[in-house]
Amino acid sequence: MSVIRLTPPLDEETLSKLRIGDHCLISGVLYTARDAAHKRMVEALDRGEELPIDVKGQIIYYAGPAPTPPGKPIGSVGPTTSYRMDPYAPRLMEVGLKGMIGKGPRAKEVVDAMVKYKAVYFAAIGGAAALLAKQVKEAEVVAYEDLGPEAIRRLVVEDFPVVVVNDIYGGDLFVEGVKKYAKEG
Amino acid sequence: MREINVNDLIPVVADMCIDATCNLGDDVIRAYEEAIEREESPQAKEVLKRLLENARIAKEEGMPACQDCGFAVLFVDIGQDVRFVGGDLTEALTEGVRQGYEKGYLRKSIVDKPATERKNTGDNTPPVIHYNIVPGDKVKITFMAKGGGCENMSRVTMLTPAQGLEGIKKAVIERVRESGGNPCPPIKVGVGIGGTFEKAALLAKKALLRKIGEFNPDPEMAAVEKELLEKINNLGIGPMGFGGRITAFSVAIETHPCHIASLPLAINIDCHVSRHKEVEI
Numbered sequence: 001m002s003v004i005r006l007t008p009p010l011d012e013e014t015l016s017k018l019r020i021g022d023h024c025l026i027s028g029v030l031y032t033a034r035d036a037a038h039k040r041m042v043e044a045l046d047r048g049e050e051l052p053i054d055v056k057g058q059i060i061y062y063a064g065p066a067p068t069p070p071g072k073p074i075g076s077v078g079p080t081t082s083y084r085m086d087p088y089a090p091r092l093m094e095v096g097l098k099g100m101i102g103k104g105p106r107a108k109e110v111v112d113a114m115v116k117y118k119a120v121y122f123a124a125i126g127g128a129a130a131l132l133a134k135q136v137k138e139a140e141v142v143a144y145e146d147l148g149p150e151a152i153r154r155l156v157v158e159d160f161p162v163v164v165v166n167d168i169y170g171g172d173l174f175v176e177g178v179k180k181y182a183k184e185g
Numbered sequence: 186m187r188e189i190n191v192n193d194l195i196p197v198v199a200d201m202c203i204d205a206t207c208n209l210g211d212d213v214i215r216a217y218e219e220a221i222e223r224e225e226s227p228q229a230k231e232v233l234k235r236l237l238e239n240a241r242i243a244k245e246e247g248m249p250a251c252q253d254c255g256f257a258v259l260f261v262d263i264g265q266d267v268r269f270v271g272g273d274l275t276e277a278l279t280e281g282v283r284q285g286y287e288k289g290y291l292r293k294s295i296v297d298k299p300a301t302e303r304k305n306t307g308d309n310t311p312p313v314i315h316y317n318i319v320p321g322d323k324v325k326i327t328f329m330a331k332g333g334g335c336e337n338m339s340r341v342t343m344l345t346p347a348q349g350l351e352g353i354k355k356a357v358i359e360r361v362r363e364s365g366g367n368p369c370p371p372i373k374v375g376v377g378i379g380g381t382f383e384k385a386a387l388l389a390k391k392a393l394l395r396k397i398g399e400f401n402p403d404p405e406m407a408a409v410e411k412e413l414l415e416k417i418n419n420l421g422i423g424p425m426g427f428g429g430r431i432t433a434f435s436v437a438i439e440t441h442p443c444h445i446a447s448l449p450l451a452i453n454i455d456c457h458v459s460r461h462k463e464v465e466i
Contacts, residue, residue: 021228036303056230066252066292076243076252081334081367103334104367104426125232126334126369126425127458129252131239148305149252149292161235163228163427174366177428181226182421 011056020171038088052143059099065150078129093117122162191277196280203289229429255289255330257312264321336367344448366426369456377451380441389453392437
């Protein structure tokens, strides 16, 4: 299985080469944000304010890590279910977000927004949180510290494994994959 | 009467929180291994291998297998010949959860004022505790760390008697189909049939405590479990929803008599890590 190496910020040329089912290893910066942080970010945009992080070309990882044990850069950190961020995701793509990492399928409006704004959605393995924590080299809270596990963290990752679920062409791995293995009747 | 000091239960519960979230059950490990053998999709096989590796890392390093260390759900079966001394039982169990989540570096995922402020309580309390009085002088505590993502995919539905077993099967399969990759498949499906609205939900949750590979002692219900498992695995959802053969590890049904007008059905979905431990005191 061939692997594509990615380093954010993601440019259009890189995004244009990604197709559903591609295995990628991401190195560099990821930002964690989940339900509460998304709500706050979109509320900030609605008020005409700047976001606490510059999302242009960046990847948001839908995750809230376990507390950091002594001697480690971060606690267990796997993806959370993505559809809960669907009401907010198109708005962030509109201001330049290029990648999202989570688990589970996205709403049609989000898939359409990915085509419109040229962004991709990756899946990480849900529940593989101890394993994924090993790929995180640094972590620091950069916004909304009061949200605890839901605060926005800046992670520096190395070879963080993900699979392309939705590409900029409207493809959907969940739809295609399930079609291939369904035995109806 | 046998006296039990509630303060002695605090470290017992704390240890269970850490043990359940960091050391996955033998049945789960076996289920990963068997799924790797049976899975037809190369991509899904790779996912399953990573899950097995994740379980090994979690155990070796004493880290939670999943960052969502769950809602702390406790089933407490109290022998009727037991008398609790030394304080408030519920407070002691809550303190056990508090200490376990703190000491184990487990994520605190509970928010107060759910419809408005949603402020994190900071210590993963309060737990949900289901007390049950049973004969004898023992106390059995079962701890379950229930993930939020899979809990969200669960449903209670009030079927009519006319919908019957066929209606139940259809509803379970549709629920799993609609859940897709959201609840972290391979999942466990807990099914509660009968009772009242809330009883069905509790039955479904208790069904999730059954080990993978064990079936209902009633041969008729065991046959339904096997049929549903096969049909769910034919949906093609596969590990993480990427497409594949193994969508569920098990289907467990629990039943209770119900009203002549009703056929309550609850479907409680658990993710592949399926974390629960029990201790008898």
